[in-house]
Amino acid sequence: xxxANVTVTVRKAGDSVSILDIKGEVTAFAxxxxxxAYTEATxxxxxxxVLNFNGLEYMNSSGIGLLVTLxxxxxxxKQRLLTYGLSEHYRNIFELTRLNEAIGxxxxxxxxxxxxxxxx
Amino acid sequence: MTAVSDTEHWAKPVRTLHVSDVPxxxxxxxxVDGQQIISPLQGFGQMWQKTYRxxxxxxxxxxxQVMDIWKAEFQKFQPSATRFYPPMTGVEPGxxxxxxxxxxxxxxxxxxxxxxxxxxxxxxxxxxxxxxxPEGFPVAGWNTFSVHEEDGCLVAQIQSLDRxxxxxxxxxxxxxxxxxxxxxNWFYVLDHLSVRFGIKGQVQxxxxxxxPRWQWSGAKNTWKNAxxxxxxxxxxxxxxxxxxxxxxxxxxxxx
Numbered sequence: 001x002x003x004a005n006v007t008v009t010v011r012k013a014g015d016s017v018s019i020l021d022i023k024g025e026v027t028a029f030a031x032x033x034x035x036x037a038y039t040e041a042t043x044x045x046x047x048x049x050v051l052n053f054n055g056l057e058y059m060n061s062s063g064i065g066l067l068v069t070l071x072x073x074x075x076x077x078k079q080r081l082l083t084y085g086l087s088e089h090y091r092n093i094f095e096l097t098r099l100n101e102a103i104g105x106x107x108x109x110x111x112x113x114x115x116x117x118x119x120x
Numbered sequence: 121m122t123a124v125s126d127t128e129h130w131a132k133p134v135r136t137l138h139v140s141d142v143p144x145x146x147x148x149x150x151x152v153d154g155q156q157i158i159s160p161l162q163g164f165g166q167m168w169q170k171t172y173r174x175x176x177x178x179x180x181x182x183x184x185q186v187m188d189i190w191k192a193e194f195q196k197f198q199p200s201a202t203r204f205y206p207p208m209t210g211v212e213p214g215x216x217x218x219x220x221x222x223x224x225x226x227x228x229x230x231x232x233x234x235x236x237x238x239x240x241x242x243x244x245x246x247x248x249x250x251x252x253x254p255e256g257f258p259v260a261g262w263n264t265f266s267v268h269e270e271d272g273c274l275v276a277q278i279q280s281l282d283r284x285x286x287x288x289x290x291x292x293x294x295x296x297x298x299x300x301x302x303x304x305n306w307f308y309v310l311d312h313l314s315v316r317f318g319i320k321g322q323v324q325x326x327x328x329x330x331x332p333r334w335q336w337s338g339a340k341n342t343w344k345n346a347x348x349x350x351x352x353x354x355x356x357x358x359x360x361x362x363x364x365x366x367x368x369x370x371x372x373x374x375x
Contacts, residue, residue, distance in 0.1 A: 028266075028279075058126055061243035061250035061264055065169075065281045068160055072167065072331045089126075092133045097242070097252070098159045 004029040005057075008037035017116055018046040019109070023055030026063035034066055038073065047079055048116050052109065054085035064097050071102055080104070084112045129245045131214035137240055137254055139216050148205075148218040150353055151237040151346040155254035158285070160330075163260030164338030165284030165293060167331035170303065174310040174321035176274040181317070183267040183274055184246040190265065190276070190313060191249065197312040199305060201231045211249050215241050221258075223347070227297035234354060237346045239263070253282070256344035258298070260285045276313055278306045281330070286341040288348075290334065 006024035013019050018041035026034070041049055051067075074081045082104040086094065094100040106112040139153050160167050176186070190197070191211040195204045205218040218238040222231035235258065239251035248266035253259060261282025268275055284290035284298075292298040307323045314321030 060126070060129070060245065060248070061262065062248070062266075062279070065262060065264070065279070068281060069169065069330055071161075076331070089130075093130055096131060096133050096157075098157075098161060102161050 004033055006030040006033050008033045010037050010041045012044075012046075013050070013109075013113055016045055016047040017050060017113065018042065018044075018048070019050045019052055021052045021055065023057075025057055026059040026066065028062035028066070030063060031066055034070060035073075038070060042077060042079065049074055049079055049081050050109070050112050050116075051081070051083040052085050053083055053087075053090065056085070056087075056090065059090060059093070064093065064099065067099060067103070071099075080116075082106060082112045082115065084109055126245075129213060129243055131240060131242050134214070134240075137216060137238075139238075148220070148236045148238050151235075151256050151344075151349055152216060152218070152254055155256060155344065157240055157242075157252050157254050158257075158260045158341075159252065160261035160281055160283050162338060162341075163283035163285050164287055164335055164341060165290035166329060166334070167261075167281070167283040168299075168327055169279065169281045169330050170306075170325060170327040172278045172303075172306045172310055172323055172325050174276050174314045174323045175270075176276060176314060176317055176319050176321060179274050179317050179319065181274070183269060186267045186274060186276065186317070187247050187249075187265075189316070190267070191244075193316070197309045197316070199308045202305060211241055211244055213241050213244050217241065217251065223292075224297070224301075227300075233347060234350050235347050236350045253285070255285070255341060256346035256349065257285060258289045258292075258346070259283065259302075260338070260341070276310055278310060280306070283331070283335070283338075285338065286345055287334075287339055288342055288345055 006026060009021045011019050020037050020041060071081050084106040086105060091105060094105060104115060106115060136154055136156050137152050139149060194206055198204055201222045203220040207215040209215065216238045221235040223233040223235060224231050225233055237257050239253050241249055242252040242262065243250040247268060248264055250262050250264040252262050259282040264279045266277050284293045303325060310323045
């Protein structure tokens with residue numbers, strides 16, 4: 001039986017920003033890890049959730065679906081969702097699936113955090 | 121597995137669909153060619169995630185083998201009111217599967233409203249494939265067909281993550297039996313898939329309301345409603361026939 005092959009850890013970057021460091025494969029089996037991390041990330045006063053995809057090894061279409069449900073959950077809590085560290089291949093996937101129209105995409109953590117400060 | 125190795129499983133980046141090698145009389149082109157593909161984020165209605173599953177106990181095949189048959193015989197598992205036309209090359213990323221539907225105007229009435237459209241294969245590997253809808257399709261979003269092993273038993277699954285594309289479709293979903301019809305369709309598919317393998321499986325469904333809100337930015341999608349365009353196109357068939365006949369006569373006189 002296929003098992004989850006992903007770890008998602010949470011760290012803070014200021015009072016209102018939480019970063020989820022994703023390592024491994026984002027597929028349907030990553031749901032529990034991703035959603036548990038989101039819950040942990042938003043247990044305080046996080047207004048912005050940043051997904052770090054530098055450690056992403058693989059993502060299939062089910063993984064994209066997970067990101068949509070994560071986005072909806074974040075929006076309902078009036079939180080923004082940003083990403084950084086996507087390879088060119090996965091940037092293309094975000095564009096193909098039109099996730100790029102709703103989730104901010106940045107090259108580095110510094111860029112993503114700078115974008116948060118600009119909008120603050 | 122690295123990002124480079126799964127490139128072949130995804131459709132190439134594309135914003136609008138362009139279909140070739142299709143007979144010009146296939147009116148599916150009307151609602152597919154030149155249309156943008158849309159995710160659940162560009163639709164209008166409530167967003168639902170529905171997961172349909174059927175266990176295939178005792179089947180001595182691999183998930184890949186079951187998926188190969190599912191892809192090759194995709195149309196055979198559909199109810200008669202739904203006609204899928206996979207590309208000649210098979211279910212491959214980036215390819216378009218044409219779909220003809222007949223919808224009832226109200227619950228309990230016969231299927232009589234035609235819809236001709238299609239979906240793009242967004243992702244396909246040995247054990248799953250996902251299709252993504254174009255503008256004008258009844259729902260905006262994705263459908264994933266997969267086979268996986270669970271506790272030593274193969275499970276065939278269909279998971280939809282979508283919302284009605286425009287307010288007209290949403291009314292149909294909420295008040296004219298559209299949601300129930302969609303669910304019955306996928307129950308039918310998995311039921312017939314399991315029978316294909318000599319198993320009378322029990323199809324189960326789990327649904328989750330992901331976003332209960334209407335997304336008013338999607339209301340403009342009504343302009344591309346595939347039902348309206350299909351019906352209008354068919355109503356105009358006599359006019360096109362007369363025009364063709366007139367053009368042929370003019371051509372003959374001028375020759």
